[in-house]
Amino acid sequence: MQYKDMNKVQWIIEHHKLIKEYKEIQRMDLSLNMARGVPGKDQLTLSLPMLDIIHSDSDCRTIDGSDCRNYGVLDGIPECKRIMADMIGVNPTMVMVGGNSSLNMMFDTISCFMNKPVVEGCPAWNEVKDRKFLCPAPGYDRHFGITEYFDFEMIPIQMNDDGPDMDAIEEYVKDPTVKGIWCVPKYSNPQGITYSDEVVRRFARLKPAAKDFRIMWDNAYCIHHLTDHPDELLNIFEECEKAGNSDLPIAFCSTSKITFPGSGVAAMAASPNNMKVIKHKYRFQTIGYDKINMLRHVRFFGDFEGMKAHMEKHREILAPRFELVCNKLEEKLVPLGLVSYRKPNGGYFVCVDVMDGTAKRVVALCKQAGVVLTDAGATYPYKNDPRDSNIRIAPTAPTMKNLRKALDVFCICARLAAIERLLSE
Ligand SMILES: Cc1ncc(COP(=O)(O)O)c(C=O)c1O
Structure with a gap:
């Protein structure tokens, strides 16, 4: 059931449940990062042979x-x-x-x-x-x-x-x-x-x-x-x-x-x-x-064809990470009516809109649970997201295992921030 269709008693029960889950994550002492739009280590390794390519005078x-x-x-x-x-x-x-x-x-x-x-x-x-x-x-x-x-x-x-x-x-x-x-x-x-x-x-x-x-x-x-x-x-x-x-x-x-x-x-x-x-x-x-x-x-x-062929290797590494992000959102937040996002066909990010007025709180909750996200609002001029809803997820750098954990934390924090907001209204 979507959060907006629950009654107050159901929100209070959900809140208690989420606080318990959140405390459990905090005890895990995580240190994960979904903020940085940088290639992962496995992607960097793809280009290592480039460093050993020029040897002689004539090569130059x-x-x-x-x-x-x-x-x-x-x-x-x-x-x-x-x-x-x-x-x-x-x-x-x-x-x-x-x-x-x-x-x-x-x-x-x-x-x-x-x-x-x-x-x-x-x-x-x-x-x-x-x-x-x-x-x-x-x-x-x-x-x-x-x-x-x-x-x-x-x-x-x-x-x-x-x-x-x-x-x-x-x-x-x-x-x-x-x-x-x-x-x-x-x-x-x-x-x-x-x-x-x-x-x-x-x-x-x-x-x-x-x-x-x-x-x-x-x-x-x-x-x-x-x-x-x-x-x-x-x-x-x-x-x-x-x-x-x-x-x-x-x-x-x-x-x-x-x-x-x-x-x-x-x-x-x-x-x-x-x-x-x-x-x-x-x-x-x-x-x-x-x-x-x-x-x-x-x-x-x-040549450029060679460059495009190299990008296929990046794709093989990255596609499953983006798939994982979208699957987690679909499984854990979409049915509750808590996020909207677009599945990207390329690039480095998944852009998520959480419940209005909660993005900053979600980022802060994640941080306290050991998961770093890009600051809420950073994607707007003067860091001013008028709806306080936009969060940028960068899934490229973490390993699949860490990404899975970080997304679980993100989903709990998005739910907790939403319930807090609904209860405060
Ligand atoms: C849209 C966009 N332009 C430019 C850059 C930076 O590019 P460069 O490393 O060539 O300075 C980034 C890096 O994340 C980017 O996302």
Whole structure:
């Protein structure tokens, strides 16, 4: 029976039962973590051979003869640009390969536009009073961190099943102080949503009042499928070109969750107009990024097909973990009417909505029982989840055994927090 259909006496009985179960878990002295969206140890092992791939002088040469051990090549070695371009779905001429982090490239891009106008005649964003950024929410907390750092007012945009609310976006971009939007268009963090064709086309056709409005298209999970029927995402660059809007998108990706987070290769892609401004900044910032690491990646994968084949091995490891999360929720919380969630087809998270007004309490109860979850609210700008209901579960890092235990704790805490709430009303 769903909790909402029980009477008060039944709630009190359930509460007593749950308190007893909760105390039993606390005595188990658990130390588990479902907060970190990082690959598990078994996934990291998949890429270990990459570290033993370059041995001789000749191994260090790129296809055009550069020695990767030395300075130079600002925008990345050609063979790495090729793979990253295939990943993003653009011509390699549009790509800049960077260092170990796409987030770093996003930060640098915003920082660049703060200081130098991306469109001639527009003021640098630093000079725009009351500058604003659109933030589909729930979303990636570190995106919001960047725009908060640069003093943008962040405007939450509701996420629907097919992507962000385009009606709202089309309205907001009429304001010239709205300078951009954060997007994770495929297997979004945290909901695992892929933007529909219609949403991508509406993005491409946007007519923002600010000529320097930019779409930050963070395609971090573009090949991170969990099933054999992957989602399809329209190519934003092709759609923008058709709409005469080639300068709108700036795309980012990396191999962080393909090889090694923090030791992977990151890349971005943009139109020549955008790249001119961005590369001008990089010329002062660095002589060139880690080409040996780029080369390691190229030799390890061969080409983009090789990279996709490698992702199949990740899928074999990850699919059962996501299956376990969904099965536990279905078994223990859905029949009680306590959660809603979507089963993701890819990505790194399962996004759960618990009873309104209880997310913070669930996270706190889990913590006291030895299970760490992402802070409630973290997936919203200013950490403000208006319904206090959203919790991000990251099932990749724990072993199956630990994940099972952690989910059992989560389910008890979600029930306990709900009963407390119902009894307090
Ligand atoms: C949507 C999204 N973008 C970017 C990153 C970070 O990527 P990188 O390691 O390339 O900086 C993450 C990491 O969790 C992410 O979820």
